[in-house]
Amino acid sequence: MTTVSDSTEAIEKHEFDVVVIGAGGAGLRAAIEARSQGKRTAIISKSLFGKAHTVMAEGGCAASMGNVNSNDNWMVHYRDTMRGGKFLNNWRMAELHAKEAPDRVWELETYGALFDRTPDGKISQRNFGGHTYPRLAHVGDRTGLELIRTLQQKIVSLQQEDFKETGDYEANIRVFHETTITELFKADGKIAGCIGYYRNTGGFVQFDAPAIVLATGGIGKSYSVTSNSWEYTGDGHALALRAGATLINMEFLQFHPTGMVWPPSVKGILVTESVRGDGGILKNSEGKRFMFDYIPDVFKDQYATTPEEGDRWYTDADNNRRPPELLPRDEVARAINSEVKAGRGSPHGGVFLDIASRLKPEEIQKRLPSMYHQFKELADVDITKEPMEVGPTCHYVMGGVEVDPDTGMSIVPGLFAAGECSGGMHGSNRLGGNSLSDLLVFGRRCGKSAAEYVDATASRPVVAQADVDAAVERALLPFSSATEGGENPFQVQLELQKTMHELVGIIRKADEMEMALKALQDIATRTRTVSVTGQRRFNPSWHLALDLRNMLLVSLCVGKAALERQESRGGHTRDDYPVMDSDWRHILLVLSALGEDNIELVRKEQVPMRPELLDLFELDELKKYYTGEEIGGHRAGEAMK
């Protein structure tokens, strides 16, 4: 057993211009950009390179290329995104995202991506929840794999260029596999570097760099039922907090409406929204297509009210309204939850998702090959013959690091965040397909601004040795005698997941969340004293002991923000405040860390939308979300003056 030996601990050191923490879509796109701007860039990958959670994205990447319906453009995409987020989105991010997504997708083709095609040879686009037109570039139902492989291969090609010039593949861009960062360092208030450990050896590695891009993904592992992998422990969220940055929108969690519910070992694994986009319908145990009962007022004009109209939409979208199975994810998840609660669920506590009666078997296998494979191999269900059983699963966190929309920089100079670990873009609810495009748009923006930031930095901040020693000591705490007799980290993790799942889940109540916050205080004490056995080489219990610290901190943020927001909106549903309240729309809940596990929350006013963007909406629609005085500047109001 290794003991604490801070002064004798050998630490490998590296110097880079930009360090990107996270090797999913956002991280890789940021690294490509930083390297293209001439910066020496490190990519820190918690798993092996190419295994990041982006591979799990199935449906596609939203971009208004207009290849399938030429009426699509960035303004329609912008409107859909704002509606999906219930107008709480950072409108500037939503604007940049809608405008830049097509270029980011086309760029992937120059890296070698092979999307499915339209009959005239362009990138094909598919329908998805909340998107007015077919908008998602896709490859069957394995779009995330195509995206990550394409970016991975682009990085290899940049390394090959460097090899030709310098004889060293890693001259300008180096990937650190299976490396976890545990702490960021600052000097004079600015980012100076970070430290972490190699999983393989258990040895520490320090990076000195003036700019760091966080691209660590989400926090789903804090919940019992999730579509997320072990990596999703809120590392970037927690690193940012501990470095003095702020988080916003942490009360908004997306429970994807369709996760597998049976057998227990696969509970939570994602069933792509493409099943519904391609015609799949939801039914309860009485065989009723129930989504028609759950169309909320704000969406009444855009969704079909009869199955006949909904079915006509698939072939004639211009003259019919879309079926309610394609409402934004928060609406569908709540509807499924209500059906199950009312006793109309499937045998294993979900509802039925039926594609078998809607498409021919060959068509299902062609359009949804990995869903066919997944159900066949893991659940013995042939989706071309029987319906699937599905239910909500914790899928995505809308909340994240508060950043400047144009540059992606947090309030800490030199610290950037992109992708799921940044906050604002998706407001209170993300539309399916907007995640892959978000990664590309803001990954590139962060890489570019990090490079510009480095250029503008006169002298490199120097990491203080005392900070390094403290970080090493904290990381080795689970091995030390101070934690002797402490619990096994796996047990504490289960408790944390259960607490969040049961008390701060899909439907929330004040008293339950108060209980959760109390339970988290107790879990905090236990997290500090978890004890691990064995050595430091690839020891999963040590890795989890350190991840737990992050999971706890972000869980506190979720609990605290969820208790504060007294309304229901998007990915935040309060049983005791069931209605959306315009007075809350413009309020952001900003979280910062006061200590290891102490969170402060302040309210902040959202910046009002630019008038010409506000004018993209009809006044009647805005009235459903905004208070009267907020929309005084709308073109309709101005015209009346």
Add this chain to the structure above:
Amino acid sequence: MSYDAHFRVWRGDSEKGELVDYPVEVNEGEVVLDIIHRLQQTEANDLAVRWNCKAGKCGSCSMEINGKPRLACMTRMSTFTETEVITVTPLRTFPVIRDLVTDVSFNYTKAREIPSFAPPPDVKPGDYRMAQVDVERSQEFRKCIECYLCQNVCHVVRDHEENKEAYAGPRYLMRIAELDMHPLDVADRQVAAQEEHGLGMCNITKCCTEVCPEHIKITDNALIPMKERVVDRKYDPLVWLGNKIFKRPGA
């Protein structure tokens, strides 16, 4: 519905190791990875294993289960009898780091040796036009989740360390085929496949195809067509004669 299974798991590092017996609970619907996780949570907290998606999409949890290269997340316990001893060992072709985790850097080294996609210089982003039927051939190979089971099972390198230098392995020979069949790739890849990446060492025993969890027909659709293209190029008498007569400068 639950019962106690007899698991025998390889524990150790690059220097030494042994098979350790564990009695462990199994419930309905579980896969081998669930059982490994149960061991981790209970009596073997430090048991090293790689995994990510647990849905057969990332290719992380490759190991050998009763001697067969498999993804642990896609190997259902119901495929074994309740009394069967289930032996789990690390991939044999790659050096062990610890327990079920191996050093797969061989694959990343090979990946870097394959020249990347060469885009057509005169086509702007957004102007790429390709027919579905033409992209489908390469798309099959792009389903690859890089689990390295094919690299592990291929007998050219499985028990022949000395071949690793010259042989890219099925996954990366398939990558060459993928790029060669890409409708818009402009690089010439066929001769290099043979001379630099060891295509000729593959003698099409189809072991790679057999273990592929994505059911990609690696041998039939990638390696054999690639071999045929190479033969057409390399052994075409006219091409051979041309090469002799019009010697490249410096050759």
